[in-house]
Amino acid sequence: MKSICNEAKQHLSNCVLHDYLDDNDLLSPTLGYNSNTYSSGSGSNNNNSSFNHNNNHNNSANHNEHNNHSYLAATITAATTTSTYDTLQRPFKHDKRRGRWSxxxxxxxxxxxxxxxSIIFSELPVYGLLFGGVYFLASYIVAILLYAIPIFIIQTFLGQFSTSGTISAFRVAPIFKxxxxxxxxLNLTSLAYYAVIAAVPFIYAAYSLNTVIPWMSCNxxxxxxxxxxxxxxxxxxxxxxxxxTVEFFRYIISTSNDGGSYFVISWPVTIAVLGIWLVTLGILLKRVSFIGKLFRCVCILMLSFFIAIFAHLLLYVNISWSTLFSYFRPFSSRTYDAILSSGRAAIFMATWLLGPGWGSILTxxxxxxxRHDSExxxxxVSVTHIVLAVLAMICGRIALDxxxxxxxxxxxxxxxEHYMQFLYLxxxxxxxxxxxxxxxxxxxxxxxxxIAELSALIIQMMSVLTAIFDEHEKLRTKKSTITIGLVLMAMAVSVYFCTKQGFAHLHILPTLALLTHxxxxxxxxxxxCWIYGRERFQCDLQFMLGKTISNFKIFLIRFVTPAFLVINIFQILFLLEQEESASELVIISQVIVYVTAAMYxxxxxxQTTGSLRNRLKQCFEPHDWHPVDADNRRFYEEVMGTSEMLVIDTT
Known part of the structure; x- marks a missing residue:
């Protein structure tokens, strides 16, 4: 432990000094600075330093080195986090019983x-591949590299460094809490329809056990x-x-050609939803270590299922190489039209890497x-998602044909007129x-x-519960009661999405999720990267991972990814303008985000004191931003030059 922290300290010191030397053009043979001497392993005992001293150093070189180290200490001290005692706020108290992965x-x-x-087997990627071909695949990979991976890294950093959920992690800049x-x-409002999305494949799986598959019979x-x-x-x-097959799908989602009430309930879906919520509740009441083992087992099980299905499908269809390659030829002969038609699908598919709901990866x-090497x-994770998505697209094209x-x-x-029709037909x-x-x-x-949709429901419910209990200390003693209450509330709301009207609203949810994401x-x-600061973000990341993060990666996150996201916002808004039926719910979802953020x-x-400038400074400065583990916090404060007043827990 001590060797790891010592190495992390060295990386953090090198990071700050490197920024100072770059800014002041002091990179000279006297210091013998060499960025390539950073250690690449988080657990190694490599004692190489980025400061290579020549045996013939003279007194002048030693004096310059002493001055630079003095500046280093001053620079690090200037990058300290604000204490809760400076702002008269309640200090953050870590939940020691929140648990870790095994x-x-x-x-x-x-x-x-x-x-x-169901997302990767829906018509969205299939039609993206149909119209865009290889251009859609390229757009998807670019979206993964420029959007999904950078945001994945940021969410991982916020969650792992702070050991907090989607509210408390904003201690890095409290005004954005x-x-x-x-x-x-957003997670609370979307939990209800996630249960319905999990219920439909459960019904199909249950009916598959009949002697005669019901969607292949008219009796x-x-x-x-x-x-x-x-x-x-x-x-x-x-x-x-x-x-x-079509009539069975209509029976499940309570639609028919003869109209009828919009609030006719699909009883098979309703019963399945109630059962799914009870299973989810039983899992959520377990420890995090148990949930991690569950994810491990079901993921291996699903991978085995998928490999078997894909192999058997290729043998059944007897697909040729020419047909396989034809799947990646765009339907449109114009390159620009092919890329534009598949752009939104590529962005949405890349967003699926960030998990169900919002803030799942952070949780x-x-x-x-x-010290986990999350990078x-x-x-x-990205490679796994890409491979599964490509194989699922091939399966989708075979099913469509x-x-x-x-x-x-x-x-x-x-x-x-239902976005799940392709998958279930x-x-x-x-x-x-x-x-x-x-x-x-x-x-x-x-x-x-x-199983995949049930896992997504569990993850999203974990995001809700973790956010609440990490931020509100008094509620931690009532975890079981609050968990049961939230599950029962979500179960009641889910009944609406079991109706004909509720199913009709599901088709616009992917667009809403994409825009808010x-x-x-x-x-x-x-x-x-900007308010907390590039230097502090990079140094904290290196301290946490115990290895060097290149400036090129930080450059991509700071400049390329925001530009890519702004371009895609305009594209999404343009496409939403064509879908007038979704405009009201889009406005409501965006109002929830912006009004809640502005009110806070x-x-x-x-809640702060002083002049407006001092208030803004206090709100933008990080509060209690440090590792929650005592050893890691001590080493972090040694490097950062801070030692906030410790809160003695007498309970």
């Missing part, structure tokens, strides 16, 4: 468990007299009788050990038409989707 790999599995969800409360409200109570089991159709015919990282796992060859053309013969018909073990393969696929990401970038800023300024 192993470092649990963070990886937690960040990957939702990657098998209103964004944390906005994230809390069910929900089928109409005009139910069809056709496997061949005439493309030119505008009218097609409803296929059994999951807060359960890491302080390395960031790249592993199979459906349109036998049932009907999407958005022409079949149009349910094309894939259900594909697996149901297998000649060998259709029930088995249908069950594997929909069970995989259900990008907006909050810009705020996080502004807060960490006003409240924060009113």
């Amino acid at each position: 192993t470092a790999a649990d963070f990886y599995f937690a960040c990957t468990s939702h990657a098998f969800g 209103g964004i944390g409360y906005s994230i809390l409200l 069910n109570i929900w089928n109409t007299p005009n139910c069809s089991m056709h496997s061949v159709y005439v493309v030119e015919d505008e009218f097609q009788y409803s296929h059994a 999951l990282a807060s359960h890491n050990n302080f 390395k796992l960031t790249y592993w 199979h459906f349109e060859d036998h049932v009907g053309m999407f958005h022409y013969h079949v149009e349910e 094309c894939f259900a018909y594909l697996f149901g038409s297998f000649t060998s073990l259709p029930n088995f393969w249908s069950f594997l696929f929909f069970a995989m989707l259900f 990008v907006t909050i990401s810009i705020v996080l970038l502004l807060m960490t 800023m006003i409240y924060k300024l009113c």
